[in-house]
Amino acid sequence: MLKLQQMMRAMRVMSSELELSESQFGELTELIGIASAIVDSDGAILSINEMAATMLGFKAEELRGGSLTQLVTEGLGALEQVLMPGRNAGNLEPFDLVFRGRSGRKSTLCVIPQYIEHTDGATRSVLLVLSEKASRGALLQTLHHSAPELQQFSNRLISAHELELKRVSSELHDGIGQVLAMIKFMVEDAARHVKGGQPQEGGRILDETVLRLREAMSEVRRISIELRPSSLDDLGLIPTIEWHCRNYDGAYRNLLLKLDLNVIEAEVPAALKLDIFRIIQEAMNNVVKHAHASTVTLSLQVEHANLRLRIRDNGNGFDASQSGHGNGSQGGVGLKSMRERVESTGGRFSIQSALNSGTTVEACWSLEPVVARLVM
Numbered sequence: 237m238l239k240l241q242q243m244m245r246a247m248r249v250m251s252s253e254l255e256l257s258e259s260q261f262g263e264l265t266e267l268i269g270i271a272s273a274i275v276d277s278d279g280a281i282l283s284i285n286e287m288a289a290t291m292l293g294f295k296a297e298e299l300r301g302g303s304l305t306q307l308v309t310e311g312l313g314a315l316e317q318v319l320m321p322g323r324n325a326g327n328l329e330p331f332d333l334v335f336r337g338r339s340g341r342k343s344t345l346c347v348i349p350q351y352i353e354h355t356d357g358a359t360r361s362v363l364l365v366l367s368e369k370a371s372r373g374a375l376l377q378t379l380h381h382s383a384p385e386l387q388q389f390s391n392r393l394i395s396a397h398e399l400e401l402k403r404v405s406s407e408l409h410d411g412i413g414q415v416l417a418m419i420k421f422m423v424e425d426a427a428r429h430v431k432g433g434q435p436q437e438g439g440r441i442l443d444e445t446v447l448r449l450r451e452a453m454s455e456v457r458r459i460s461i462e463l464r465p466s467s468l469d470d471l472g473l474i475p476t477i478e479w480h481c482r483n484y485d486g487a488y489r490n491l492l493l494k495l496d497l498n499v500i501e502a503e504v505p506a507a508l509k510l511d512i513f514r515i516i517q518e519a520m521n522n523v524v525k526h527a528h529a530s531t532v533t534l535s536l537q538v539e540h541a542n543l544r545l546r547i548r549d550n551g552n553g554f555d556a557s558q559s560g561h562g563n564g565s566q567g568g569v570g571l572k573s574m575r576e577r578v579e580s581t582g583g584r585f586s587i588q589s590a591l592n593s594g595t596t597v598e599a600c601w602s603l604e605p606v607v608a609r610l611v612m
Contacts, residue, residue: 270287270365271285271287271288271290271291271365271366271367272284272285272287272288272363272364272365272366273285273288273299273304273363273364273366274352274361274362274363274364275304275319275361275362275364276319276361276362277319277320277361277362278303278319279303279304279305279306279315279316279319280301280302280303280304281299281300281301281302281303281304282300282361283300284296284299284300287366288364288366291335291343291345291366291368292307292335292337292343292345293335293337293338293339293341293343294337294338298338304364305319307335307336307337308333308334308335309334309335309336309342310333310334311331311332311333311334312333314331314332314333314347315331315333315347318349318362319362328348328349328350328351330346330347330348330349331346331347331349332344332345332346332347333345333347343368344368345366345367345368346366346367346368347364347365347366348364348365348366348367349362349363349364349365350362350363350365351363404459408459411455411459412452412455412456412459415448415451415452415455416452418448419445419448419449419452422441422442422444422445422448423442423445425441426438426439426441426442426445429441464510465479465480465513467479468509468510468513472501472509473501473504473509473512473513474497474499474500474501474504476513477495477497477513477516477534477536478495478497480513480516480517480520481493481495481534484520488524490530491523491524491529491530491531491532492530492531492532493531493532493533493534494531494532494533494534495533495534495535496533496534496535496536496537497535497536497537498535498536498537498538499536499537499538499543503538503543503603504543505601505603507581508543508581508583508601511577511578511581512536512545512599514577515545515547515574515577515578515597515599516534516545516547518573518574519547519574519597520532520534520547522571523547523549523551523595526551526552526554527549527551527552527553527594527595528551528552529549529550529551529552529594530550530551531549531550532547532548532549532550533546533547533548533549534546534547535548538603541602541603542600542601542602542603543600543601543602543603544598544599544600545598545599545600546596546597546598546599547596547597547598548594548595548596548597549594549595549596550594551594551595552591552592553589553590553591553592553593553594553595554589554590554591554595555589555590555591556587556588556589556590571587571597574597574599578599578601581601582601582602583599583600583601583602584599584600584601585598585599586598586599
């Protein structure tokens with residue numbers, strides 16, 4: 237039971253401390269074979285993955301936003317006790333619920349609850365891990381074995397998250413912070429000229445200040461896009477990659493960019509999309525900063541139930557055996573950050589490089605659990 241409690245705490249950390257969206261967390265738990273749902277204190281379903289929805293006799297999109305309590309025919313009191321506002325977060329005991337599916341068929345499921353404490357310390361939602369009652373023992377055994385791996389997974393996500401926060405902090409200080417400081421001094425200088433009887437000079441300085449404000453606005457937009465491009469949510473990963481490559485191609489005319497996207501949007505799990513885009517950004521920035529290459533090839537493909545991302549250049553290369561498997565020294569948060577992003581989402585990361593032979597950065601994720609459900 238101790239390992240089970242440790243596992244549940246690790247899952248709680250992933251959802252709250254990292255501020256993952258409910259849908260992203262659902263994808264992550266499904267990829268490691270766990271049926272889960274997140275509900276608020278009123279029983280409204282904030283997130284439910286396909287595994288859990290299938291157990292209840294529905295599709296996930298049919299349940300999101302609905303009420304879980306309305307599906308319960310027996311054991312509602314135990315669920316309401318868990319959802320009761322003001323309860324102290326802690327370890328909760330598993331309990332059984334009887335649900336009525338869309339066809340009217342009843343199913344008894346074992347529910348393992350865990351409170352999610354948000355960054356402000358408030359408990360507003362509950363993670364529920366579901367299992368068929370007959371499979372309860374198998375689920376507990378699976379969770380016991382998953383505990384160390386999931387804890388390590390959580391720690392890696394936190395590390396990547398902290399690195400990203402440091403990068404954003406540096407961007408704000410070195411970029412927008414300096415521009416705003418300059419604007420402050422220019423406005424003060426303009427005010428002195430106006431008060432000193434030199435309104436024309438004050439007006440000239442204010443005109444320059446407007447240009448600096450435009451620069452600041454552009455910098456804010458750039459940082460916002462880097463944090464999370466809105467096109468990822470509005471259009472998807474593939475159009476966002478194409479948009480990024482068009483900008484990249486326009487900015488670096490002396491570099492030939494070859495793009496090979498042999499994947500459809502539905503094949504890419506939502507929980508991976510932002511990380512894939514970040515890896516592409518970092519790898520392609522490294523090509524410009526360090527490789528002195530004339531050609532870079534970006535490919536994203538599905539091969540034998542694996543999603544494979546590859547960025548290859550024909551530049552200077554480096555001695556990969558001496559790089560410490562990516563010590564983060566090359567550009568931005570570096571190779572270490574890319575590795576952490578891939579491995580923390582269950583993927584495999586590799587770098588192949590040699591002096592004067594170019595560099596290949598590759599990331600691969602298994603899609604077998606996702607593909608299997610799509611085929612069934």
